[in-house]
Amino acid sequence: MSSSLTAEPSAEHEQTNTDTMQDSFDFERNEQHPENGGQMNEPSQEQEQVNMSVAPHSGRPCMQLKGALVPMTVLELNYFELEQFTRDIKAKTSQAPDFFDNLPIVIGLEKFEENGSLPFKQLIEACQEQSIRVVAVRGGSELLQSAAKQAGLGLLPKQKERQTVETAETASPELPEPSENTQAAQQQETPTVQTQVETVEIIKKVIQKEKQISKVVHQPVRSGQQVYAPDGDLIVLASVSAGAEILADGNIHVYGSLRGRALAGVKGDTQARIFCHSMAAELVSIAGQYKISEDIDRSVLGKPTQVYLDKDALRFKEIDL
């Protein structure tokens, strides 16, 4: 759960070395990270293995820490007044009881009134009554943070402006979208509670992802040439010749024929995909799983195709328009 806390170092961990194009992939490699919940394309390996266990399990570690990215709901608090808070939170939860059932939540304190006091015990209990579990606070003054710590909550670093990534649609399909009117009304009466489904910390990751600059190639990639898009997607607005090789940490798009080798997700991103206008590849690979031309589905040869990883297997699917 609190795994999002460990996600941060992974960002640094993935620093790209653009000089090692040749070494950046390895067909033997096949890491699986089911823990990441499929939410983000988290290419990190396990951060560290913590070996704390002893004898009975024959040396098998009792646990391991993994970086993972989990969508979290943040409850942004403007001020705290128990009665009103209870009323507001009830109103929210009644909109989508299933969604809130046993929902872990982070209290966002960025907008909390200055010098306001916050009895965390009351807050946690009020949430508990609606079966919401407060797990951490984000931001807030030092005073508030130490109070939160006392109350057994985790601490997340303050969120910078404009980093909110609204993922309401995907994360909570059950949650009815507020109409513009109610949104406006809510803003007018400055509610104590502003629930927002968003991805915490992770944000950093997301921001980083946004910054990833896709590499766009306008000319054909010729035999003997190699093009690598570190960090992001590779987009080729022409054909890729037999004998050419294209690689990307992210997805690969080829708007012409793909006749050479295409390797997507070379740092292990199992969510990466390859798209091409016409499939005639010598080799395709995603996150180290590869197929050579003779093993490629005959049915997609010469057709617009996408290639993706389904568990351990490369799948070829015609893009049927």
Add this chain to the structure above:
Amino acid sequence: MAKIIVITSGKGGVGKTTSSASISTGLALKGNKTVVIDFDVGLRNLDLIMNCERRVVYDFVNVINGEATLNQALIKDKQTDNLFILPASQTRDKEALSKEGVEQVLNELAETFDYIICDSPAGIEHGAQMALYFADEAIIVTNPEVSSVRDSDRILGILQSKSRRAELALDPVKEHLLLTRYSPERVENGEMLAVEDVKEILAIKLLGVIPESKAVLTSSNSGVPVIHDQQTDAGKAYDDAVERLMGRERPHRFLTAQKKGFFKRMFKGSATA
């Protein structure tokens, strides 16, 4: 402004020298002051095809090394006005071509010539790279078969990354596809790639298609570039290609197999495309 055009292919024996001879002759016949340089140091044969091998005194490498002036080395073509040949050395190897030396010779030629045609050696090594380095345009000579197409693709990649224009981030080298030794019958039989296939794979503009023709060999043997013989399909096809190189529109011909019997008589000599 002189135009420097390299005639290159990657693969050997596809018709670079044959094409260099006919294209430079064609340009000269159409009033352009033209020089053709043999970059195939050690294997010279451009002078044979152009019938001037007995007049070679100094060569390209002598000029680079300062052992002769350009005027001493240039051979004036006897059949065609406006045409000069700078022969290769038979006795040196390709390493004798230094970038600075080549540049100096090209600069000097550029002062007086409209077109400088560089006949590249096969391969992608030093000699071929020197031939293409200073090019403004490139004619990629390709035979309609897979290995030749692959090598042409490779040389196109080198043009994009290792030419002077690429290194200085100038406008890229203008690329032309010249498909030679084309045999429509063999294409129909599935023994050769069709023009369309080659165009699709290489994705560059088609300058011309030169049919497979016995006339090419006989004209090479007699030292008269085939473009002089406008009775032959190959001669006509080279003439079309030169027109297109000079920016004029010409329909492509000799792309389909000759019809037999009645049809052959009906369409004899007519253009098909």
